[in-house]
Amino acid sequence: MIPVEGVEDQKIAVLGLGRSGKATAAALAAGGAQVVAWDDGVDTRAAAEAEGMRVLDLTRDDAWHGISMLVTSPGIPHLYPKPHPVIAKAYALGVPVDNDIGLFFRSYATAGWDAFDRPPRVIAVTGSNGKSTTTALIHHILRTCGRPTQMGGNIGTGVLSLDPAQDGEVVVLELSSYQTDLARALTPDVAVLTNLSPDHLDRHAGLGGYFAAKRRLFAEGGPDRAVIGIDEPEGLYLAGQLATSPADDRVIRISAGQKLDRGAWSVFARKGFLSEYRKGRQVASIDLREVKGLPGAHNHQNACAAYAACRSVGLAPRDIEAAFHSFAGLPHRSQLIAERDGVRYVNDSKATNVDSAAKALQAFQKIRWIAGGLGKDGGIAGLSPFLANVAKAYLFGHSARDFALEIGQTPHEIFETLDQAVAAAASEAETGDTVLLAPAAASFDQYPNFEKRGEHFTALVQDLDQA
Structure with a gap:
């Protein structure tokens, strides 16, 4: 568990008592907060009370006395199609609203890091398709190469249920648009956008709102490195926004089909081969056709994103290639x-x-x-x-x-x-x-x-x- 920083003796409300909500409540309590909680489900509330959690009806005005923050689960609408009544009440009362992702980014780094030889890193992956496979592949490569690593977020373990950082560890997070849209802190070291296609449009009032939610991962905290899929106009636009010049290698452009042999740093797949280019020169190539866990062009895009992210944290091309071949893929994804x-x-x-x-x-x-x-x-x-x-x-x-x-x-x-x-x-x-x-x-x-x-x-x- 990662105790939440900066909440000691504060009264904080949690909305939604599913897996992430319960983990959030526990992490807040571990950080010294006085936690109250609410869920629309009668049975869920009863189960939480049986576990010793203080349940408070947040639909009532008198329940909000002394509450300094509301933390909501990602599946609960906070703006479109309309805010949940409890979230609307928080807005009206001026109470800040956050989610577990925001709490993670404000709490993961601690004073104990001063004793580490290598600071821990966070790689955060978002996109419409392929983000789960890309996240799992990055985690697999890191683990295969002997780097301490954990995986969580929208896949696997909830972020606040991860273990505290180790020396040199890399945490890999899959983040949905629901998670990036509301988090008050978003500061990954490496941020990845796989691609963008219409999805969850009711929650974001259209494609523009959906893209804006994804863009927050890159705009709010300013990652050291951004890996951007540019096969859609939105990705191309975002890469252009983030780069300060054509020579800016903080942005790695990736593609599943385009040859990207110009610019500072790019990774692309064509005809089954992954290529890495730096300053107009090819520095690595991998034959993806025999990688059984990554069939098809869409998985080759995932391979490009994972490769670029792992290169960003110092892994060598031949080590990444070897790890590709032992990746079994994810259930329900090709x-x-x-x-x-x-x-x-x-x-x-x-x-x-x-x-x-x-x-x-x-x-x-x-x-x-x-x-x-x-x-x-x-x-x-x-x-x-x-x-x-x-x-x-x-x-x-x-x-x-x-x-x-x-x-x-x-x-x-x-x-x-x-x-x-x-x-x-x-x-x-x-x-x-x-x-x-x-x-x-x-x-x-x-x-x-x-x-x-x-x-x-x-x-x-x-x-x-x-x-």
Whole structure:
């Protein structure tokens, strides 16, 4: 646990008592704060009280006497579509609102660092797609190369549940737009933007607000090094804003397709090869085609981002390359589940939007595509340019019929459930095919989250071996 600094004897309220909320309350108490808490769920409040937490109804005006700060969980709206009533009350009363990410950045560094030979570092990763894989890959490379490291944030451990810093340690954080938008302190040593595509637009009142939330990671604290994906206009704009001149190597531009052989420092992937350029000269090259844990151009972009971040903290190219080959990938993200009778089964349940599904569809040939669930605004018409490799689509769930109308002449069949779609795809698949779960939709029509959907797909594939 990382005790929160600067809160001794202050009365601080915590809104939301899920995993991050409970961890935040404990870290505040460890820092000497008097913690009160509230959650909209009756059962959640009862469980918290049973654990000894002081629950206070923050919807009441008289509950706010003496409260100096409100700390909210990231999933609770603080501005759009409208602020949660408790957060709105804090704004009206002039009470500062923060989240666990802000508390982490103000508390991670301590006086004990003076005794370290090498100061700890923080690498923070954000973006629309690939940030979990990039975060896990950076952590894997650091660990494989013998650097002390922890991973947390939107993946793995909550930030305030991490251990206090070690000499020379590198903490790798995945940060969502919900987390970066509200944090009052954002001071990573290395900040990474993988890419940007429309997502969570209701929480940010449009793409501009969404980008602004991501941009805060780079603008608020000024990282020593910024790794920026420039394959979208927003990334190109951000890189231009941060660099003071073409020779400014504090900005590393990355791309999954463009040749970036000009400028101070760049890393790009083309035709399966990663290249690093410094001041117009190539200094390293890695063949990514045989790295099984990173299939497809979208994962090559993740590799570029991770490579650049690890180079920023002093790792050598050949050590990074060796670590690439031992990376197994993350569950539900282009995860190879099985190979059966010459057919590969790939679980990309995390592909919940058009952009991430498009990347998955470009990563494989001869695809038996399983898609469906609860469709998002705009449907899947945007996938039309990426369907050339699809032999047949197996559409299931709430939006299956809508999806069928949007995929043109692509052969398809409609099913009620994932079980039926997997059975049909497996029975029709031929040697060399890939049965790919890339839903392009949310899971909430039939599953509580994309993880459960991916786990079900994995179980169904494993059952095929027993049939």
